[in-house]
Amino acid sequence: SDAFIGPVCDYVIAPVARYAGVWKIPVLTAGGQVNHFVFKSDFPTLTRLMGSYLFVSEAMKQILNDFGWSAVGLLYYNYGINSNKGNSECHFMLGPVFTTLGHSSVHRSFNESATSKDFKDLLLTFSASSRSE
The missing domain is CATH 3.40.50.2300 (Response regulator)
Incomplete structure (x- = not known):
């Protein structure tokens, strides 16, 4: 896969974005507004389209x-x-x-x-x- 589009649920984004970081696959989501996603060391390929809370x-x-x-x-x-x-x-x-x-x-x-x-x-x-x- 070249990229993951979604998911939007924070509880689903977390594991997907962690694995995607290891695999070096970008994750684009309209969700992920929880502050924990600012930690690029945990979520290096995550791009949040809506910002954070x-x-x-x-x-x-x-x-x-x-x-x-x-x-x-x-x-x-x-x-x-x-x-x-x-x-x-x-x-x-x-x-x-x-x-x-x-x-x-x-x-x-x-x-x-x-x-x-x-x-x-x-x-x-x-x-x-x-x-x-």
Whole structure:
């Protein structure tokens, strides 16, 4: 094969791109936005056509700075711990945001089994810890 086009799922890209690097076959993907793919030593022939989620985090940081906001809460969907699905795109997207903000934001995830009470508790937690004085 001269090149791999795709895949887009991060969990599939990782092994394909690792093997392709050993075989010196280029991999072109519209996926691969997870930050881990920046490590060229692990993925030497991977070309991501969409960039990484790091761009989202840089944009978010700039917006927060422009508005003078410093208290931040990140509430996101992630699969349940027993789902065997790994992490969600929301988890992967907000990982770089959390890092860019210096690990200082309050962050919690919810999953498909969350109840109305769970959401109320989450929102109360965020209300108390993600607002400026």
